[in-house]
Amino acid sequence: MLADLGNIDLDDDIADDREERTRDIRAHFSGLRHAMTMGTKRRVRDCNICKQRGRTDATLVSDVTTLRRHMEAKHKDVYLTWCRKNDFESKLPRDVQRRKSARAAAEAKLVQTSLDNHLAEKERVVPYSHAAFKEAAMEWLLETDQSDVGNWHWGLTLSIESAAAFISTAAL
Numbered sequence: 675m676l677a678d679l680g681n682i683d684l685d686d687d688i689a690d691d692r693e694e695r696t697r698d699i700r701a702h703f704s705g706l707r708h709a710m711t712m713g714t715k716r717r718v719r720d721c722n723i724c725k726q727r728g729r730t731d732a733t734l735v736s737d738v739t740t741l742r743r744h745m746e747a748k749h750k751d752v753y754l755t756w757c758r759k760n761d762f763e764s765k766l767p768r769d770v771q772r773r774k775s776a777r778a779a780a781e782a783k784l785v786q787t788s789l790d791n792h793l794a795e796k797e798r799v800v801p802y803s804h805a806a807f808k809e810a811a812m813e814w815l816l817e818t819d820q821s822d823v824g825n826w827h828w829g830l831t832l833s834i835e836s837a838a839a840f841i842s843t844a845a846l
């Protein structure tokens with residue numbers, strides 16, 4: 675049972691009570707007061723709608739999540755209508771969760787897009803292949819004097835180095 679201790683001058687446990695982001699709480703619940711519940715003094719608020727309807731269980735522990743859960747469970751339509759009229763983003767748990775999921779999905783999509791771009795970038799790098807290596811070697815043979823054994827050796831070394839460069843670029 676809740677026993678009203680009256681509207682004493684209290685510190686508010688909803689620290690941002692006067693702030694914009696708890697405007698929905700102030701619109702739908704009474705001011706903070708103390709009440710005894712199961713032998714403990716608690717900070718509570720009354721649901722304005724439940725009180726108007728004469729309900730005996732209109733008193734709730736003054737905790738933003740508890741209060742918004744109550745709105746979601748009992749007065750969702752009233753709450754959402756109020757949000758629209760008062761240009762307030764719904765803080766009902768399901769809406770907060772939905773926005774959170776949407777943000778996570780958008781972030782995941784962004785990461786995927788950037789990964790796709792990165793992979794597309796990589797595909798443009800000519801990968802090493804035996805054919806490419808052979809082609810490079812043939813080009814060198816045609817462009818140089820192959821009768822000189824010393825040049826042949828030097829050119830082949832260059833081709834091997836360029837092949838190695840291909841491999842390391844493709845592996846990035």
Ligand SMILES: [Zn+2]
Nearest residue numbers: 721723724748
């Ligand atoms: Zn209510």
